[in-house]
Amino acid sequence: MKRLATLLFFALALCVSAPPTRAQGADDYYKRATARFKQGDADGALADFAKAVEVDPQYTEAYASRGLILLARHQDADAQKDFDKYLQLNPAAKDNLAQRIKYAKYQRTKKPKT
Numbered sequence: 001m002k003r004l005a006t007l008l009f010f011a012l013a014l015c016v017s018a019p020p021t022r023a024q025g026a027d028d029y030y031k032r033a034t035a036r037f038k039q040g041d042a043d044g045a046l047a048d049f050a051k052a053v054e055v056d057p058q059y060t061e062a063y064a065s066r067g068l069i070l071l072a073r074h075q076d077a078d079a080q081k082d083f084d085k086y087l088q089l090n091p092a093a094k095d096n097l098a099q100r101i102k103y104a105k106y107q108r109t110k111k112p113k114t
Helices: 002-013 024-038 042-055 060-072 076-089 091-109
Strands: none
Touching: 024 042, 024 060, 042 060, 060 076, 060 091, 076 091
16 A cells, blocks of 8 residues: 555656646645545545546546556556546647556556565
């Protein structure tokens, strides 16, 4: 779990800040999701990222962040849906997302240090 938290912390740190025009409720859910994740509550973070995209279906970073958590949990099909939505909304960010996915996959295959 600690390795998952470390992986996702760094992956989320690469996220771009939400634009100031974003619906306030969506921003609140996104910020709470990030805080929950940093505290090790991945389930709570997933729930809040889901609420963020429910409030604002255009919230690209919420899709990317939720996808990275799902990827780290080996829920690849669900992660791919979020990544597809992210790219549909933000096709210019393809390279950025590819780097984040590559890093997440690398982290999940690393063997824990003994």
